[in-house]
Amino acid sequence: MDIGTLRGIGTLVVFVAFCGLLFWVFSSKRKSQFEDAANLPFGDEGSVSKPDTKEHSEQ
Structure with missing residues (x-):
């Protein structure tokens, strides 16, 4: 098997x-x-949870 066949x-x-x-x-x-995936950026932004910053700042 030569290189041409492999290619x-x-x-x-x-x-x-x-x-x-x-x-x-x-x-x-x-x-x-x-279609569902395409509309994800336009979803309800209120349901996004934000990380707790107190835990990260103490370390």
Whole structure:
């Protein structure tokens, strides 16, 4: 097996992985999950808890 064959196999593996990723990203089953993730920055900011600064300042 020479270097050209190895490069060809590597290219084929990367191409198959890329095609699999495309099918996964554009799958209609995942659309609602991706829409939820896209709206996370616009969520309620009041539910974010802030760390207790007293514990960290004593150390």
